[in-house]
Amino acid sequence: MDHANSGPSSWPELADVVPVPQDDGPSPVVPIAYRDGFREVMDYFRALYFAGEQSPRALRLTTEAIEQNPGNYTVWHFRRRILEALDSDLLEEMNFVEKIAECNPKNYQIWHHKRWLAEKLGPDIANKEHGFTMKILATDTKNYHAWSHRQWVLQALGGWETELQYCNKLLEEDIFNNSAWNQRFFVITRSPLFGGLKVMHDAEVDYTIEAILGNPQNESPWRYLKGLYKGENNCLVADERISGVCLKVLKNDWTCVFALSLLLDLLRDGLQPSDELKAILEPVRSSDPETADADLAITVCCILQKCDPLRVNYWSWFKTTLSQISDPLVVSG
């Protein structure tokens, strides 16, 4: 009841405005059971929008409409025109949009409005923006909107100085946080402060291997490690740290799917397995008549078929691709 009474029809400043009801057009299909408040605000909005009225009361009405329906991009658009016409304080507007965003952290229009404001306010606002996304990410570390906004601010307005530290902190809190791993890749490859992946490569490989050894069942660092080689499989095979980490993990647990899968990639791309590696897989190999005579890549596929039953079809298929391509490799090896 209170809600209905506090709607725009009770605002003295709108007493002279005649609301324009929605034209529902031909018999509505899949109608939405609107609440009264929603219709009322939109009827008043329509009246001021049609009149093109860029005034403080129109601004206040857009606030009300946004609270009812934060996804209405026309309302946001009209609000931006009013803000420009009134030469409004954009920092104050930023506070407003942040309050709305905290209640609707996954709404595209709100984040777009925030970006529009940040663009106008320029590089001075960068750190404040980073503070805000940090706040949102503190309650939901994987909020896609917040991460997108953060990456945009970094690229458009800056604030790279502490970004790697931030990634470190998030990964210390939760090493399984794939969004933080992705952000790390973003920083390493795009920050103007580091000189790119080439410069950072070695240190990153070490960091990632440490993360893998701490939690071999965490897929994120395994994929990140491969990503650091950007499809340059020769380098991946040639870097002994890579086969080394597979070996270390498999020594403790020869069923680790991620280690087996990376090892398989290495073998497919020409890795000559060390005696130590062969020794680890030997007991498995000889115990299974299917793999007793097979080359090591086939053996690893067979192990994966058993250890990763959800993807048994994939590993079976993978095995058929090996027999198609591995022959010339066997000859050359």
Next chain:
Amino acid sequence: MGKPGFERAHHVAFFDAMATELPGDYDKQEVNHLTLSYFALGGLSLLRELDRVNKDEIARWVLSFQVHPEAHTDVDSGLFYGFCGSRSTQFPLSNVKDPCHNGSHLASTYSALAILKIVGYDLANVDSKALLQSMKKLQQPDGSFMPIHIGAETDLRFVYCAAAICSMLDDWTGMDKLKAKEYILNCQSYDGGFGMVPGSESHGGGTFCAVAALHLMGFIQVDLASNLNDSASIDMRMLLEWCLQRQVNDGGFQGRRNKASDTCYAFWVGGVLKIIGAYHLIDRCALREFLLTCQSPYGGFTKFPFDRIPDIYHSYYGLAALSLLEEEGLEPLSVELGILSSAL
């Protein structure tokens, strides 16, 4: 307690109720009214229950959202002549002083055309010339699309919408395919999946938009072997692995690594695998069991297993995912367009 079966009758009742009236909770999504309707009607069509609605009335209603240029309007002015998403974003031309009033939106335009296809309306009757010509203006220099001419986020979702619109209208003058492809390639992440924008985290929905758009534009083949040999310069091997790794122990698909599985990704990620010819590599039984545990006791589907309250979005994608699994009693789906195969 036995394993749950596919509760077809419950789903029919749920979608029938949704198509009759969406509950008030959906008013926050009112701007996406056409898309919500697409879910409700698409659900009924998958269940082969479209006779419950009046198809002509639906077509008339959908067409009433299209914005047409006035007689002497310059179609190249930058305004988009597509479909508005809802009545609250639609403003009659003559009434508005704002020259930018036109609220038509790419996602709503996709939904409108998809609904029209589903109810059997001949799209040759849609005024597509202004639509496509003005849509091209939404494409950005980097190849991405803005969904609406007044400015909004640009990402893979709208590249997909543009490609699906061109495909449904059978006219590709509405976009620069090579530019769009370039943008899509920039979104492939270091792990093989696609983020919504270049640099962002691989995501099931983004990956679907990327791969489905590439397929619609003719850059992806239908069989896995050809795709691995010649794959529009995306890393197909890593994409395949990324997708298959999204199926997790409960049988469902997650949208991002190390997150919980969720009904809708059975469609988004499963759909990518279907498109690239690798759907046979998943564990179908485990996925089906997962999806059945996401059925709400009230009909429809929930986001996560054993929740109770369904929503229209997850309900539609739950059915769509089961259609990909060829569940008995469900129509086959053209996965890349999100409409019945028989509606093509």
